Amino acid sequence: MAGTQGTRSTPADQAREAVVETALAKLDLDAKARLLAGQDMWSLPALPEIGLKSLVMSDGPIGVRGVRWTSGDPSVALPSPTALAATWDPELARRAGVLLAQEARRKGVHVLLAPTVNLQRSPLGGRHFEAYSEDPYLTGRIGTGYVRGVQSGGVGTTVKHFVANDAETDRFTVNNVVGERALRELYLAPFEAIVENAHPWGIMTAYNSVNGTTMTEHRYLVNEILRGEWGFDGFNVSDWMAARDTVADIEGGLDVAMPGPRTVYGEALAQAVRDGRVEESTVDGAVRNVLRLAARVGILEGAQPAVTDIPETVDGEALAREIARRAFVLVRNENNALPLKSGSVALIGAAARDARVLGGGSAVVFPARIVSPLDGLTDALPDGSLSYAVGADPNTELAIADKGFELRAHCRDEAGTLIGTGATPTGEVNWMGSDLPDGVTYDTLHTVELTGTLTPRVSGPHVLGIKGAGAFTLTVDGTTYFDDVQRPADDSDPFEAFFGLPQPHAEVELTAGQPVEVSLTFVVTLPEGIPFKAVVFALTHQEPQRDEDELIAEAVAAARAADTAVVVVATTERVESEGFDRKNLRLPGRQDDLVHAVAAANPNTVVVVNSGSPVELPWRDEVAAVLLSWFPGQEGGAALADVLTGEYEPGGRLPTTWGSLTDAPVTQVVPADGELPYTEGVFIGYRAWEKAGRTPTYPFGHGLGYTDWTYDSIDVTGTTVTVRVTNSGPREGRETVQIYVSPSEPTPDRPTRRLAGFATAEATPGETVTVTIELPTRAFETWDERTNAWTPVKGPYEIEASHSLTDCRLRATIAP
Numbered sequence: 001m002a003g004t005q006g007t008r009s010t011p012a013d014q015a016r017e018a019v020v021e022t023a024l025a026k027l028d029l030d031a032k033a034r035l036l037a038g039q040d041m042w043s044l045p046a047l048p049e050i051g052l053k054s055l056v057m058s059d060g061p062i063g064v065r066g067v068r069w070t071s072g073d074p075s076v077a078l079p080s081p082t083a084l085a086a087t088w089d090p091e092l093a094r095r096a097g098v099l100l101a102q103e104a105r106r107k108g109v110h111v112l113l114a115p116t117v118n119l120q121r122s123p124l125g126g127r128h129f130e131a132y133s134e135d136p137y138l139t140g141r142i143g144t145g146y147v148r149g150v151q152s153g154g155v156g157t158t159v160k161h162f163v164a165n166d167a168e169t170d171r172f173t174v175n176n177v178v179g180e181r182a183l184r185e186l187y188l189a190p191f192e193a194i195v196e197n198a199h200p201w202g203i204m205t206a207y208n209s210v211n212g213t214t215m216t217e218h219r220y221l222v223n224e225i226l227r228g229e230w231g232f233d234g235f236n237v238s239d240w241m242a243a244r245d246t247v248a249d250i251e252g253g254l255d256v257a258m259p260g261p262r263t264v265y266g267e268a269l270a271q272a273v274r275d276g277r278v279e280e281s282t283v284d285g286a287v288r289n290v291l292r293l294a295a296r297v298g299i300l301e302g303a304q305p306a307v308t309d310i311p312e313t314v315d316g317e318a319l320a321r322e323i324a325r326r327a328f329v330l331v332r333n334e335n336n337a338l339p340l341k342s343g344s345v346a347l348i349g350a351a352a353r354d355a356r357v358l359g360g361g362s363a364v365v366f367p368a369r370i371v372s373p374l375d376g377l378t379d380a381l382p383d384g385s386l387s388y389a390v391g392a393d394p395n396t397e398l399a400i401a402d403k404g405f406e407l408r409a410h411c412r413d414e415a416g417t418l419i420g421t422g423a424t425p426t427g428e429v430n431w432m433g434s435d436l437p438d439g440v441t442y443d444t445l446h447t448v449e450l451t452g453t454l455t456p457r458v459s460g461p462h463v464l465g466i467k468g469a470g471a472f473t474l475t476v477d478g479t480t481y482f483d484d485v486q487r488p489a490d491d492s493d494p495f496e497a498f499f500g501l502p503q504p505h506a507e508v509e510l511t512a513g514q515p516v517e518v519s520l521t522f523v524v525t526l527p528e529g530i531p532f533k534a535v536v537f538a539l540t541h542q543e544p545q546r547d548e549d550e551l552i553a554e555a556v557a558a559a560r561a562a563d564t565a566v567v568v569v570a571t572t573e574r575v576e577s578e579g580f581d582r583k584n585l586r587l588p589g590r591q592d593d594l595v596h597a598v599a600a601a602n603p604n605t606v607v608v609v610n611s612g613s614p615v616e617l618p619w620r621d622e623v624a625a626v627l628l629s630w631f632p633g634q635e636g637g638a639a640l641a642d643v644l645t646g647e648y649e650p651g652g653r654l655p656t657t658w659g660s661l662t663d664a665p666v667t668q669v670v671p672a673d674g675e676l677p678y679t680e681g682v683f684i685g686y687r688a689w690e691k692a693g694r695t696p697t698y699p700f701g702h703g704l705g706y707t708d709w710t711y712d713s714i715d716v717t718g719t720t721v722t723v724r725v726t727n728s729g730p731r732e733g734r735e736t737v738q739i740y741v742s743p744s745e746p747t748p749d750r751p752t753r754r755l756a757g758f759a760t761a762e763a764t765p766g767e768t769v770t771v772t773i774e775l776p777t778r779a780f781e782t783w784d785e786r787t788n789a790w791t792p793v794k795g796p797y798e799i800e801a802s803h804s805l806t807d808c809r810l811r812a813t814i815a816p
């Protein structure tokens with residue numbers, strides 16, 4: 001696979017490369033060093049002397065937030081990456097990428113900081129909703145589709161986080177100790193597949209160290225493997241604030257240090273060259289990679305962009321809805337409880353009304369609309385057939401002020417003079433770098449005052465509080481409740497101001513429908529420990545908390561009176577987000593108690609699980625159906641109605657194993673003395689469950705539909721597998737045919753089986769279709785640490801055509 005990329009494979013590539021070389025020759029050392037350092041939070045500087053415009057980057061992966069972290073600049077919000085992987089459809093991932101490129105162009109973004117292709121090594125990983133799967137092959141296939149889609153729209157991608165960034169605890173300092181075989185067969189594999197098959201224009205290196213070297217300085221993994229063996233010719237950007245050492249970073253293959261303006265590159269890099277600590281030719285190599293990226297995205301004068309024919313416009317709402325319903329995984333459906341029969345429905349759960357459609361942290365975007373399950377079912381079901389009860393609220397903490405609030409930010413200088421205002425559709429202010437209201441500068445800004453009204457939805461004691469660090473004054477209905485300094489809970493994490501826990505400061509008795517004045521004033525203190533200027537704080541709020549037993553009793557009464565009960569349970573931002581790992585796999589609050597109680601009252605109970613990654617389901621055998629909705633994006637409620645009513649069948653299959661934490665084979669995510677050994681080697685996910693001989697709740701690849709499938713025949717010719725399947729059920733449907741390769745003579749050092757291919761079959765009742773799947777060479781190889789090379793392992797092998805990992809329908813034996 002070495003050298004598969006190349007930079008001069010076509011005349012267009014050669015022409016772009018010539019422009020890059022001409023531009024590079026015109027730059028002096030200072031300009032080159034400046035280009036490699038972020039000028040602010042999201043961009044690189046323009047260099048007019050060579051016709052280079054400023055290159056703009058933005059977070060993904062479910063949308064394009066742009067350079068403003070605010071709900072005032074809406075973005076389409078697609079389902080979570082776990083949901084996209086649950087479709088097992090690289091073509092759907094490609095279409096998602098096309099839409100995101102369209103969003104990026106609309107917002108003036110040239111490079112999307114996505115996709116995340118780290119593996120779900122342990123179910124406790126707090127950011128797993130942002131990754132695809134526990135399996136490297138499935139991850140690589142979905143990631144390849146995504147990258148191809150984005151870049152087909154002329155927008156670059158940065159595949160991240162290279163490499164072994166599989167947990168959040170101590171992510172800035174942890175040294176992950178990973179054997180070479182595990183690195184090659186698991187953690188590097190998705191990156192390698194995407195480099196080979198999608199030619200990404202960027203890679204992002206991670207915060208963590210691998211085997212003693214921090215990733216931004218990892219010459220072996222970046223220069224020797226990524227660039228050398230694989231032939232990657234794109235740019236390598238640091239995760240934000242990951243770059244720490246000027247010389248080690250540039251020599252380790254890091255092209256761009258983000259964010260700015262204070263980085264280890266720029267003036268520091270130029271000085272390192274003048275001091276003789278860095279060769280200027282090394283800097284030239286990094287600049288060349290950045291200019292090549294600029295040429296590809298069309299911001300380097302004289303260079304033809306890599307894409308000149310932009311794809312047709314995509315309907316974002318329609319695609320978000322399609323991906324969501326294709327991603328829903330029906331893991332239980334006793335007596336065909338779904339689709340819903342005619343009759344009354346009791347919808348239960350706080351998340352049914354206030355939907356959680358995405359995970360927390362840097363993956364957050366702000367959609368123009370969100371369709372909740374309550375919205376979706378209200379529109380889909382006959383009038384009078386739907387009732388609603390909260391049941392149990394998992395949100396036991398303050399959240400960003402949102403529903404019922406009308407707020408605006410007023411910026412004043414030290415004399416108290418108004419110098420600008422900004423829209424704040426919620427109570428959150430995240431102004432980073434140059435992202436300030438018109439007319440406002442950091443030099444003149446002294447205070448920011450959020451003012452407006454709260455019109456309560458319910459009567460009772462409302463709690464208001466503050467998220468952020470610094471001096472605040474909180475006033476509600478004319479009374480000042482806090483006028484002091486709030487300090488961060490964790491000074492060690494520079495992103496505490498962004499993702500830290502809100503603190504309550506006021507409890508106010510309010511009446512539903514009667515607005516009150518609210519005000520939160522922040523004396524601007526720029527966060528320490530980060531290389532850019534920012535104003536980050538939020539007004540937070542919690543509605544009155546009713547007695548939980550009463551809420552559950554109301555839900556039970558509603559369930560008992562209905563033909564079907566649909567309970568929506570969910571995780572919260574304090575369970576799944578960036579910056580921390582999970583402590584357990586339990587649903588927060590009393591949601592498990594709620595499901596037990598509702599199921600006892602109505603045996604026809606359907607549970608919708610609104611989480612980005614696995615949770616324990618202790619009531620699963622008590623309910624009629626369990627549907628996993630992941631974080632379903634902005635159209636999740638509409639898609640849920642589509643599936644529950646039978647308008648569409650749920651199309652998803654599990655991209656990760658679901659089981660109890662007690663049985664999970666790999667659970668260690670907390671380093672000891674700064675190190676986290678990957679002692680399990682190549683055995684993570686389903687490989688580890690099988691090695692340990694443990695039975696999960698639901699296996700990898702599992703998922704039910706609304707029809708049945710008969711596997712008729714399998715034929716293997718060389719490495720080509722042909723499978724015939726028949727829709728033997730009552731309605732049109734889709735089946736994901738999964739191919740697993742299993743050594744006929746298993747050995748302790750190799751997985752019992754591994755995913756080696758998959759394809760989708762669609763058919764009407766009684767129709768027979770054929771799918772053809774090419775098995776990759778790697779399915780029959782292992783990484784030999786003695787020879788430091790991929791080594792074929794002789795067969796024979798069993799080729800299994802399966803509905804899931806544990807539901808093999810047909811077998812064939814080959815001896816490659």
